[in-house]
Amino acid sequence: MKRPVIYPVFLPQQGCPFRCVYCNQHAVTGLPERAPSDAVTHGVKAVAEHGRRALETGRPGEIAFYGGTFTALDRESLRALLREAASWTDRGAFTGIRFSTRPDALEGDVLDLLAEYPVRTVEIGAQSLDDAVLEASRRGYDAARVTAACRAVREWGRRLGLQLMVGLPTETEDRWRRSVLRVVELAPDFVRLYPTLVLSGTMLARWYRDGRYRPLELEEAVDRCAWAADRFDKAGIAIARMGLHPDPALDAPGAVLSGPRHPAFGHLVRSRQWRRRVDAALERAAARWNGGSQAGQGDAEPSPASLEVHAPPRRLSEVMGPLRSNVSHWKDRWGFRQVWVQEADAFRVRFQ
Structure with missing residues (x-):
């Protein structure tokens, strides 16, 4: 399968109702912390830069908003980003819009708002479909909410992606496997698999130092993801990525305290398969x-x-x-x- 061209715009923590126990988007992306208005201004400029580059190179692709909870942005900010993306889509720079968001941020009138723009793909950061794991990770929703969000995207007629994290607090191998099988039942178009890392400045870092959380060893994470990849492959669900994107910010001393990090994590998983x-x-x-x-x-x-x-x-x-x-x-x-x-x-x- 040929990978689509994606032009990413990162909005670290923007729109997030709170910070999850494992999350430090500034450490992952290397981008500075910005006030919401500054982040939106930066995002609009980034969309325009990508649009010009796509036209110059003749390589149209989807413009993608990552790093925060896109659909939980205030309506003015959300419309500003969508309008800029839509204008470049009209000019042929982009084939459409994609974004990542929380499952509980796809409710109410937000889908009606999004329907005004050329949205093609929705990625839902489910992270798990096990209620105990979601509660321990303080995600603020349950598996039923994930299922409802997936159905809403399907009924809307857009491509659906699901993001899962392996090794979250209280996750066991059985819980991971049940979560994977529930994802298979939901039949998304693609999934992303990320190992849980202990990043500095997070609640998980405190739990790790206090002995309340033990991250997976690399071999454990590879084994669990290989089992999952077998099921997704068999079900015809594409795996868009396994492991975090390499970024110099993660190589900074003290950025990653522990966890199954490897620059070729996806290759390790495929080899284990x-x-x-x-x-x-x-x-x-x-x-x-x-x-x-x-x-x-x-x-x-x-x-x-x-x-x-x-x-x-x-x-x-x-x-x-x-x-x-x-x-x-x-x-x-x-x-x-x-x-x-x-x-x-x-x-x-x-x-x-």
Whole structure:
């Protein structure tokens, strides 16, 4: 799937009714804290800059408002940003408008207001669909509110995206999985998966220092997201991103106190999916091998000495894993002396 061109405009914390326990948008974006009027003025200028660039390069795309609660902005500010975006859309710079918002900020007359403008995509920052996790994270709404917001966007006829965070307070593996399955039932057009990091200046940072919160280890976060990605892939739900965008602000000393941060988090997740996929094929075959799960039966076959994993060319690095970690895993777990990863039109596993 070809990724759409997106021109982002960041409005850190603008429109947010309060700051969530994990959130420090200024640390994530590297943008200074601004008064609401200054933030809107800056946003309008950013829209115009993107519009001129899109026309100059001949690359139209969606203008996107991120970083705050867009639909909770005061009506004057909201209209000012939408008008500027719509004017450049009319000129062919943008294909439409997209924004991220809270599920409880898509109620009342806001959809009627938005209908006056060329909005194409709505991203809902659900973060979880488990009530206990939402309460512990002090999000201020429950899973039913998320479901209602998704239905409203669907009835409105716009593309729907959902954002999830793995490793929020009180989240267990079971709660994460139930949340993912509820997202699958809602059938958004795409999802984004973000690991929960302990950012300075947040309530979560205080809980972390006090021992009240333990972030996931990188391996835990990768495993949980790989499980989720398998379900989304099977359901035909696109994954727009896994992991935070790289930003120098996050590299500043003390910006990130702890958590499963990695510059190639999405690559780690995709690699883990391939590991699990090959392991599943080997587990099915193990019943036929001496030393497999059915060892000792009369029709057992000798364990193969080598493994060939065939996959599309653009997926080979994911199959091998970072530093060939998947290759090492298959050797260590299954006892193969040789493992080859080769180009093919489709995935398959061969033993010799």
